[in-house]
Amino acid sequence: MPFVGLTGGLGSGKSTALAALARLGAATISSDAVVHELYGSQRVLDAIRERWGDDVIAPDGGADRGAIARHVFSAPAEREWLEQMLWPLVGERIWAFRVEQESADPAPKATVVETPLLFEAGMDGIYDATIAVVADESVRAARAAARGHEAVDERAARQLSQDEKAQRATFTVRNDGTEADLEAALSSVLGKLTASR
Structure with a gap:
């Protein structure tokens, strides 16, 4: 089954796209959600406390x-x-998820991993295909502000521009319209991915 990396800039709607892909029959996992889980592990908590002190513990x-x-x-x-x-x-967690999905019955249409810094971290080579979610800059800024992201400018500075992500991705999906529009576009992409297998 296709192993797919999903990416996009801050506020582009990656999480919304991931949820839509799950509804369309893909097995999905978010690398941010994995990091969130890891932040609850004693191993990581001990390491960050040792590095930065008690102020990083909630x-x-x-x-x-x-x-x-x-x-x-x-x-x-x-x-x-x-x-x-x-x-x-x-x-390790993503690899375990992929292996788990390969023996799932029924098999998902694809295994999709949401990876915000996919190209920046040089991870695109591990995927069979990549999808970049893009949206108008004003839409992205409003979404990022609504979610109260810390250090938005610094986060954005670490990422490739939307245009660069779109040029490097196998598929580009616009997310300026409704959720139904986004789901329809992703359904088309999934159809192409599964047809090519």
């Missing part, structure tokens, strides 16, 4: 992602340390 005992963002987004060495710790763990 009152409930989990990781305070806002505090972590403040440490890493303006300090490349800190971000690199965090990524070097997390990315191998994320890779």
